[in-house]
Amino acid sequence: MAQLTRVSGSVGLITLQNPPVNALSAAVRQGIVDTVKKAVSDPLVKCVVICGQNGVFCGGADIREFGAPMTGPPLVPMIHAIEATNKPVVAAIEGAALGGGLELALGCHYRIIHSKARVGLPEVTLGLLPAAGGSQRLPRLIGVPAALELITTGRHVSAAEALKLGIVDQVTDDNTVDTTVKFALSVVGRSLESRRISTFPCPPVSDLDAVFDVAMQRVRQSARGAIAPVTCVQAVRAAATLPYTQGMKREQELMATLFTSGQARALQYCFFAQRAVSRWSMPSGARWDTSKPRPISKAAVIGLGTMGRGIAVALAQAGLSVVAVETQEKQLMDAKQAVSGMLERGAKRRGVAPALGLVSYSHNIQAVAEADLVIEAVFEDMDLKKKVFQQLSAVCKPGTLLCTNTSSLDVDHLASQTPSPELVVGMHFFAPAHVMKLLEVVYGPRSSPQAVATAMQLGKKMGKVSVAVGNCRGFVGNRMLKPYMEQAFFLLEEGATPELVDQALEEFGFAMGVFRMSDLSGLDVGWRVRKADGLVDPDATSGRSARIRQGRRYSPLGDLLCEQGRFGQKAGRGWYQYDKPGSRVAKPDPWLHNFLEQYRARHGLGVRHIDHQEVLERCLYALINEGFRILEDGIAAGPEDIDAIYVFGYGWPRYRGGPMFYAGMVGLANVLERLEHFHQVHPDVPYLQPCSLLRRLVASGSPPIQKWREVIRKVHSQL
Numbered sequence: 274m275a276q277l278t279r280v281s282g283s284v285g286l287i288t289l290q291n292p293p294v295n296a297l298s299a300a301v302r303q304g305i306v307d308t309v310k311k312a313v314s315d316p317l318v319k320c321v322v323i324c325g326q327n328g329v330f331c332g333g334a335d336i337r338e339f340g341a342p343m344t345g346p347p348l349v350p351m352i353h354a355i356e357a358t359n360k361p362v363v364a365a366i367e368g369a370a371l372g373g374g375l376e377l378a379l380g381c382h383y384r385i386i387h388s389k390a391r392v393g394l395p396e397v398t399l400g401l402l403p404a405a406g407g408s409q410r411l412p413r414l415i416g417v418p419a420a421l422e423l424i425t426t427g428r429h430v431s432a433a434e435a436l437k438l439g440i441v442d443q444v445t446d447d448n449t450v451d452t453t454v455k456f457a458l459s460v461v462g463r464s465l466e467s468r469r470i471s472t473f474p475c476p477p478v479s480d481l482d483a484v485f486d487v488a489m490q491r492v493r494q495s496a497r498g499a500i501a502p503v504t505c506v507q508a509v510r511a512a513a514t515l516p517y518t519q520g521m522k523r524e525q526e527l528m529a530t531l532f533t534s535g536q537a538r539a540l541q542y543c544f545f546a547q548r549a550v551s552r553w554s555m556p557s558g559a560r561w562d563t564s565k566p567r568p569i570s571k572a573a574v575i576g577l578g579t580m581g582r583g584i585a586v587a588l589a590q591a592g593l594s595v596v597a598v599e600t601q602e603k604q605l606m607d608a609k610q611a612v613s614g615m616l617e618r619g620a621k622r623r624g625v626a627p628a629l630g631l632v633s634y635s636h637n638i639q640a641v642a643e644a645d646l647v648i649e650a651v652f653e654d655m656d657l658k659k660k661v662f663q664q665l666s667a668v669c670k671p672g673t674l675l676c677t678n679t680s681s682l683d684v685d686h687l688a689s690q691t692p693s694p695e696l697v698v699g700m701h702f703f704a705p706a707h708v709m710k711l712l713e714v715v716y717g718p719r720s721s722p723q724a725v726a727t728a729m730q731l732g733k734k735m736g737k738v739s740v741a742v743g744n745c746r747g748f749v750g751n752r753m754l755k756p757y758m759e760q761a762f763f764l765l766e767e768g769a770t771p772e773l774v775d776q777a778l779e780e781f782g783f784a785m786g787v788f789r790m791s792d793l794s795g796l797d798v799g800w801r802v803r804k805a806d807g808l809v810d811p812d813a814t815s816g817r818s819a820r821i822r823q824g825r826r827y828s829p830l831g832d833l834l835c836e837q838g839r840f841g842q843k844a845g846r847g848w849y850q851y852d853k854p855g856s857r858v859a860k861p862d863p864w865l866h867n868f869l870e871q872y873r874a875r876h877g878l879g880v881r882h883i884d885h886q887e888v889l890e891r892c893l894y895a896l897i898n899e900g901f902r903i904l905e906d907g908i909a910a911g912p913e914d915i916d917a918i919y920v921f922g923y924g925w926p927r928y929r930g931g932p933m934f935y936a937g938m939v940g941l942a943n944v945l946e947r948l949e950h951f952h953q954v955h956p957d958v959p960y961l962q963p964c965s966l967l968r969r970l971v972a973s974g975s976p977p978i979q980k981w982r983e984v985i986r987k988v989h990s991q992l
């Protein structure tokens with residue numbers, strides 16, 4: 274809706290009313306069309322101001338409407354009508370003017386912005402382009418290079434930058450609407466000819482082809498298969514090369530190709546999934562809206578290895594005072610230098626002062642006595658972590674939340690080391706912890722809802738996408754990774770190479786294939802875990818039993834590489850070879866190919882042709898199947914939680930929505946059919962046996978992902 278009132282005698286004030294962000298729903302668009310018409314035809318109104326209710330101008334088109342046939346007046350003629358009026362129309366931008374919201378403002382004759390507001394055209398992040406004239410007006414207003422950058426990245430711009438770029442006419446620290454009303458009155462009577470952006474020529478660029486070639490190269494490289502950034506470049510090119518009306522036609526054509534694409538659907542799903550995970554719930558019934566977080570002002574980190582350092586930086590950057598504890602003197606000195614460096618570089622990038630003073634260092638665990646929350650990040654060893662938790666219980670003030678950054682150990686077992694297990698949760702960060710967006714908040718059976726709420730809120734403060742998950746081996750992300758990696762190993766045994774497997778996964782859109790990722794994170798990490806699990810058997814060298822553990826198929830390939838000291842990048846060799854230890858450029862390794870041949874010969878394994886499709890189906894469907902098991906077990910509350918974890922923590926291509934969304938796109942019946950087939954061929958691989966929840970969903974007619982929770986609830990209620 275939109276409301277028209279007359280203020281200051283002759284200003285028609287149009288207020289967009291659609292909480293929480295005044296998105297341009299059909300009703301709002303209708304309201305704007307009606308109120309603009311009324312204001313223009315009212316002789317008492319000399320000028321018009323458009324603002325948004327509750328401190329937000331407009332968050333753009335209503336994304337929830339995208340899935341259904343369009344109703345209500347379209348945006349493009351609505352914005353043209355505003356631009357064409359002969360009374361000055363001024364946008365009063367508070368909070369945000371994004372997407373269609375900025376496009377609406379660009380149709381106005383002037384724009385006034387509050388100093389704390391931001392603007393941007395983030396359509397590309399939703400798989401779209403600014404198709405309400407944004408791709409044609411912005412380049413005309415601020416020039417091609419700046420518009421290209423903003424439109425292809427979807428970056429939000431501060432008020433100060435918006436003024437510098439020429440997107441807005443004035444920045445105010447005062448009441449935005451009052452300032453804009455005064456401004457509007459001051460421009461009454463001035464000619465509007467020079468204020469209609471659609472009539473501007475596009476500012477000339479010296480070597481247009483070169484500018485667009487570079488932009489296209491940049492987006493192709495960074496987008497890795499995403500189509501919207503490429504289409505955005507094409508739309509801006511239309512602005513630079515065609516008259517406005519033809520450019521608009523091209524904008525609409527390009528948008529039509531994107532609007533119904535699977536990528537746009539996936540990206541829009543991700544937008545809502547990211548928000549849905551903050552509304553967490555636990556199987557006990559505890560929920561985000563009934564659990565109050567505790568205030569945390571002082572935090573502590575125990576263990577300043579790679580993870581601990583990143584966590585300390587993330588906490589300090591969120592404005593918390595941090596006590597960083599490391600018992601080894603040399604490690605403490607190194608950490609101090611590394612943390613300061615990270616804080617300084619981060620501050621420089623963000624244009625703020627580094628929070629160096631917020632971090633204090635100690636080699637004594639007693640230093641955490643006053644902390645409200647402690648995050649343990651010592652070496653991944655249960656005995657060591659147990660000792661730390663026992664020490665913390667003795668040292669910390671009553672009520673301190675004790676968190677562990679373990680990536681795989683039992684959070685409940687650690688909780689049992691303390692007299693207050695309800696105050697213990699996992700906070701599983703991803704390396705580098707100050708950069709990666711994902712945080713798994715792991716609750717054990719005894720974690721209190723308040724402890725979960727506090728960790729979730731702290732994650733939000735650190736700018737993380739925090740997902741609450743139950744306690745099980747590997748939690749959600751690493752638990753699903755296991756069957757995925759297992760399939761990759763089996764494919765090598767059957768005839769594939771690391772290059773083939775990685776190429777298939779990288780063409781799918783992963784930032785890194787499974788073997789390049791394994792080389793990066795270090796093969797010894799998994800080796801240690803497998804040793805602890807009693808899976809590594811150096812004496813089992815040939816025969817079928819060498820590839821069977823606990824009655825299931827097992828590939829010792831990773832163990833064999835580790836025995837050769839091939840730990841990955843840091844050793845200069847792993848699944849690939851590197852010029853030197855620590856080098857990042859992976860090269861195919863003839864030694865490894867030879868090793869694989871010998872291994873297959875020793876085990877009497879026939880080599881067969883494996884194509885990309887099989888790599889994808891075997892690896893991804895095994896991973897997805899485990900995702901269904903996780904839902905069935907109640908470890909994740911819904912598919913959105915799993916998808917957010919994979920998109921924000923595991924390099925799953927966002928434009929494919931996450932593994933569970935992808936399963937829905939492929940068709941659950943197809944996933945089931947392929948898993949059944951693979952399980953028949955490999956009956957000794959339990960991960961390929963289709964999970965009963967998947968069968969249940971297919972039997973219920975493969976409902977859309979938004980309806981899966983109902984089926985899951987039914988499964989749980991029958992248990």
Ligand SMILES: CCCCCC/C=C/CC(=O)SCCNC(=O)CCNC(=O)[C@H](O)C(C)(C)COP(=O)(O)OP(=O)(O)OC[C@H]1O[C@@H](n2cnc3c(N)ncnc32)[C@H](O)[C@@H]1OP(=O)(O)O
Binds near residue numbers: 402404
């Ligand atoms: C050929 C066809 C032509 C069609 C032309 C279509 C043109 C499309 C152009 C567009 O405008 S696409 C939309 C572009 N806009 C955006 O991408 C902005 C998205 N929103 C945000 O970035 C943020 O929400 C915000 C506005 C910066 C506010 O952030 P804040 O952290 O304060 O709140 P949130 O938790 O993010 O959001 C609150 C609440 O509002 C929902 N919401 C936000 N924006 C929209 C929207 N544009 N449409 C519908 N709903 C929106 C959000 O989902 C939250 O609700 P939830 O229930 O918690 O999910």
